[in-house]
Amino acid sequence: MDLRAKTCCFTGHRSMSGEEKLKVAVRLREIIAVQIKAGVVFYGAGGARGFDALAALTVLDMKKEYPQLRLILVLPCEDQTRGWRSEDIAVYEDIKRRSDKVVYVSREYTPDCMHRRNRHLVNHSGTCICYLTRSTGGTAYTVDYARKKGLHVINIANDF
Secondary structure: OOHHHHEEEEEEOOOOOHHHHHHHHHHHHHHHHHHHHOOOOEEEEOOOOOHHHHHHHHHHHHOOOOOOOEEEEEEOOOOOOOOOOHHHHHHHHHHHHHOOEEEEOOOOOOOOHHHHHHHHHHHOOOEEEEEOOOOOOHHHHHHHHHHHOOOEEEEHHHHO
16 A cells, blocks of 8 residues: 555644634644544654644644554754744754654755755655645645645635
8 A cells, every 4th residue: 555645744834823723723633533534644744833833743642542643754954943932942852752753854954955845745645734824935835736746635724
């Protein structure tokens, strides 16, 4: 069986309001539960702040109920957190420590390492769960790429 059928990636915006985050968190849990019933066990996240962190933390929390789940962090570079606030770095390091696998697409930051990370996530997945509210930017690029690659795309933003 193709591993992509058992793999889901996440992509979404870095900034969300508090209320937005709560609604997204509830819906994300429901959608992941449906994916689990469909046999999806591998979940890839890009390690960014905002939606990526929320998705990763949700998978890690759901592992208590579904121990077969695996979180794979696909990171753009080793110094991704350069310039981040200490609270965000602490969350990132916690997620990284609790992940089942960490993949770096580049050792250091390059102009295309974020796109390479996003393409890696999509290329190894059969489903893409996203939070897309704008037609421009990295999330829009990644969702467009996922659709071109034939992934099943689920946009949580469409639920609100």
